[in-house]
Amino acid sequence: MLFKDRITAAFNDENARRRAAGLARLKKTDLWKAAGVTSGAVTHWFNGSNDADMAICMKIAPLLGVRGQWLFDESGPKHETADDGGNEDHAPIRLVDAKASAGKGQLVFSDDASKVLMFRRDWLAKNDAKPETTLAFEVDGNSMVDLHIIDGSVVLANRKKTEPVSKRVYVVWIDGKLYVKQLVKKDGMWWARSHNAAEADDYPDILIQDLDDRVVGRAFWCGFGL
Known part of the structure; x- marks a missing residue:
């Protein structure tokens, strides 16, 4: 599987999960902000013109819900099973934009990728919470x-x-x-x-x-x- 296929599959799977959980969709804007690159770089990832390096994969993998190593070269399991030195033992929790939510009757999550907070998955589990249903x-x-x-x-x-x-x-x-x-x-x-x-x-x-x-x-x- 090519990098563009891996990132496209992960992106689509993550948005399917978010729809099912009633969460705001992941956008490509979130990826380039988290990676610290231009929007054009993300376009190249998805159309196959260029691949992301390992450091970038480790930054964006938590948003996509996959392991950074798998995203980079398809080695190892797609989803986290153990800490391999990246962030696979942590889950991203998105911050609600309270002002944007006001009056809407529904939650609006911040589009700022810097406002994604990371928490240990085992700690969340001990508190009877899952990443997809935690805000x-x-x-x-x-x-x-x-x-x-x-x-x-x-x-x-x-x-x-x-x-x-x-x-x-x-x-x-x-x-x-x-x-x-x-x-x-x-x-x-x-x-x-x-x-x-x-x-x-x-x-x-x-x-x-x-x-x-x-x-x-x-x-x-x-x-x-x-």
């Missing part, structure tokens, strides 16, 4: 600081866990925007609760109607820079 979301604001979810931090949410559990933290739609909130059930109703004791008056509980349509996923990790 990353950047927090805007201080409403959850008492739970150590600070402005500018990133949370991971499991899109397969949308059944609400009281006092657990979720990414939810509220008035067409995405938020990270604790869900609390009281008097038979569901409320989104903030946690900022110092500014409690600014963040009252929010009654949520039709909760089933508003839960994006349960948050299970938060990280931030120091």
Whole structure:
């Protein structure tokens, strides 16, 4: 199989997987940004005029869901089975573009390849999460600081866990925007609760109607820079 056949097959397979998972499609723009090359270089890969070198393959393979070595020369398994010195033991998690998602009722993922976050597959599995159903979301604001979810931090949410559990933290739609909130059930109703004791008056509980349509996923990790 020629390089152009391998990259085309991987590209099409990855987009088929994303469609099935309800995720935004992978674009060739994502590949040339991740590789640090021109759009023309990617065109040459797909039409067979030129092949990518090993270093480039290692950069773009995580986006394509294949092993870098296989993409380069078709040696070894197509999909990761062990760490061979590249990123095959890590999975790419795309960051949601919260502003672009606002008002749409559906998630819009960032087109910036630099906003793909890498996490160990075995760590995700231990948290009962799969790469294709995990999203990353950047927090805007201080409403959850008492739970150590600070402005500018990133949370991971499991899109397969949308059944609400009281006092657990979720990414939810509220008035067409995405938020990270604790869900609390009281008097038979569901409320989104903030946690900022110092500014409690600014963040009252929010009654949520039709909760089933508003839960994006349960948050299970938060990280931030120091």
